[in-house]
Amino acid sequence: MTTMIWIVFAAMTAAVIAALLWPVVRGKGAPTEAERDAYDRAVFRDQLVELDRDVERGTIGQADAEAARNEISRRLIAASQNPSRSKGTEALPWIAILGALIIPAVALPLYIDAGSPMLADVPLAERMADAEKNNDFDALIAKVERHLAETPDDLQGWQILAPAYRRAMRWDDAAEASRNILRLSAPTAQNISDYGEALVMASQGMVPAEAHTLFKQALVLDPKMPKARFYDALALKQEGKLAEAKAAFEAFLKDTPADAPWRQMLLAEMQDQAAKPPALDQKTVQDAASMSAGDQQAMIRSMVDGLEEKLKANPDNLDGWLRLIRARAVLGDTSQAKAAYDKALAQYSGNEDALAQIASLAREMKIE
Incomplete structure (x- = not known):
């Protein structure tokens, strides 16, 4: 029944369009080619007369007037020598009416097959309101950004925007949103840790000094905060404080549920602790924290390239392979991460425990 209704509507639409175009096809009411040419010549003559008046009034110079007169005369001659238009235009009305009839005929079957004529429209406001539920994150971000541009002290807006930025991996923006959440609300271990994590991700996995300070503050408020514990231990490891990092990781693992x-x-x-990365002195750590994002990334890539060279010389290093795969994935070097993953699988072929760890990391980093 619904299909029949839409067929009727389509037929009615085609009939109305045809009725409107029929006078054009027949040419009723339209000026003839001779009439249009006569009109053009009359307009050009009037322009020449008006131009002479402008010269008399002094509103146009002789040089400009001569140039304008030449152009108007050229058009007048062209109109006089071309009394009829291109005959190709005679087919245009028929093309228009055929198009008006063919388009509904083609569109209707496609709509019947794939369309939903009974589905109600979703108002724009409702779509924007349901943007997060429907995974329409572009709409969500755009909506909240416009709102916060006008009301930057709206805490709820930043609380919506921060996870949206994290989902989009816009880490610099996520850090700014988290900073505003802390600015507008009482600090909690979760909010402080979220801010620190965004700074880490914006630094390509390196824990800058500011982020490490934040994780320490979070642990004062909640010594069991998982995110803060992990990044605090990671910062110690990156600083070369391996004994402290090992103790922090082990204590965290002891409190971590199996699932x-x-x-x-x-x-x-x-x-990865077994890889024993070279210890960094405090000055090196501080210099790295003050680097631009580009310089930090260059330094990190240099370190990762060095690790890869070491694995070429000594490939029997599972922790090194895990570290390399993770680093390449975090840096966005997907093809190189996949290559490292394949080499690690080949290196530990037959070692079920090693293969399980490699596969688990690959799933986590989405590079399988």
Whole structure:
């Protein structure tokens, strides 16, 4: 029944369009070619007369007037020598009416097959309101950004925007949103940790000094905060304080449930301890924290390239392979991460425990 109704509507639409175009096809009421040419010549003559008047009034110079007169005369001659238009235009009305009839005929079957004529329209306001529920994050971000541009002290707006930025991996923006959340609300271990994590991700996985300070503040408020514990231990490891990092990781693992989503990442970092990265003195750490994002990334890439060279010389280093795969993935070097993953699988072929760890990391980093 619904299909029949839409067929009727389509037929009615085509009939109305045809009725409107029929006078054009027949040419009724339209000026003839001769009439249009006569009109053009009359207009050009009037323009020449008006131009002479402008010269008499002094509103146009002789040089400009001569140039304008030449152009108007050229058009007048062209109109006089071209009394009829291109005959190709005679087919245009028929093309228009055929198009008006063919388009509904083609569109209707497609709409019947794929369309939903009974589905109600969703108002724009409702779509924007349901943007997060419907995973329409672009709409969500745009909506809240416009709102916060006018009301930057709206805490709820920043609380919506921060996770949206994290989902979009816009880490610099996520850090700014988290900073505003802390500015507008009482500090909590969760909010402080979120801010610190955004700074870490914006630094390509390196824990800058500002972020480490934040994680320490979060742990004062909640010594069991998982995110703060993990990044605090990671910062110690990156600073070369391996004994302190090992103790922090082990204490965290002891309190971590077997089904905790961060457990595999924690185990990977603990296993990576065996790689024994070179200790960084405090000055190096401070210099890295003050670097621009580009310089930090260049330094990190240099360190990762060095690790890859070491693995070429000594490939029997599972922790090193796990570290390399993770680093390449975090840097966005997907093809190189996949290459490292394949080499690690080949290196530990037959070692079920090693293969399980490699596969787990690959799933986590989405590079399988």
